Amino acid sequence: MRRGTNVVLPAAAVLLAVAGCSFSGQLVTSGPGGSSAPASSPAAPPSSAPTSSAPAPTTTPPPTSAPPTSAPATSAPPTSAPATSAPPPSTPATSTRPPSTPAPSSPTTAPAPTGPPQPCRSEQLVAALAPAPAPGAGRAAATVSLTNLGSAPCTLVGYGGVSLRRSDDGPVPSSQVRAATPAPSSVTLAPGLGVRSTLSWSTVADPAVGEPADGPCEPTPTTLQVIPPNQVPQLAVPWTAGPVCGQGALTQTAYVR
Incomplete structure (x- = not known):
């Protein structure tokens, strides 16, 4: 077997x-x-x-490629550095504003030439009264002035009108007598400029017109109402010169510069 x-x-x-x-060349005999x-x-x-x-070969490549991708992440901070350089350009923007401000000033000067000056209106004038040297014995004088307070020049010519009032706004006998000299002439008033007129009156009572020899010849006025030439509205001026004899006759010259 x-x-x-x-x-x-x-x-x-x-x-x-x-x-x-x-085979490895070894032969094993079984039982x-x-x-x-x-x-x-x-x-x-x-x-x-x-x-x-x-x-073994398949697992090695993937881990080696992963680290390079993380490296670019570190390069992100440099991008924030240029952001700091952005503010400097914003400062020149402020320098562009000043040139725009002078622009509105030029249009305001354009409307200046508006044609020939218009007559002076009462609402653009202001009146004043100041003492003046007496023209002679038994007489007194004052200077009436009109000043242009408007924004445009205006013209004025002639005498206008004057009247006296009491403190209770009641009338006082008064009348205007226009002097022949100087002759009326047109005057142009630039803004801020004025004209003047001289008023003179008697300080001596006149019995021929019923004024008393003793005491005030007429009621004492407190206000002078000034009417600019070719106007109707009146300008009120305080009156402190006492009574005006001769029934309140006021001699007035034409307005001049």
């Missing part, structure tokens, strides 16, 4: 060599069972070797 098995083993080995299977277990055990080791070597 032993002898028969020794003859079968070499025949099996020959068959395996022909099939191209590689009396004579089963095919020894043939399957040598085939297992070669198959496991290739499987263990395959995963």
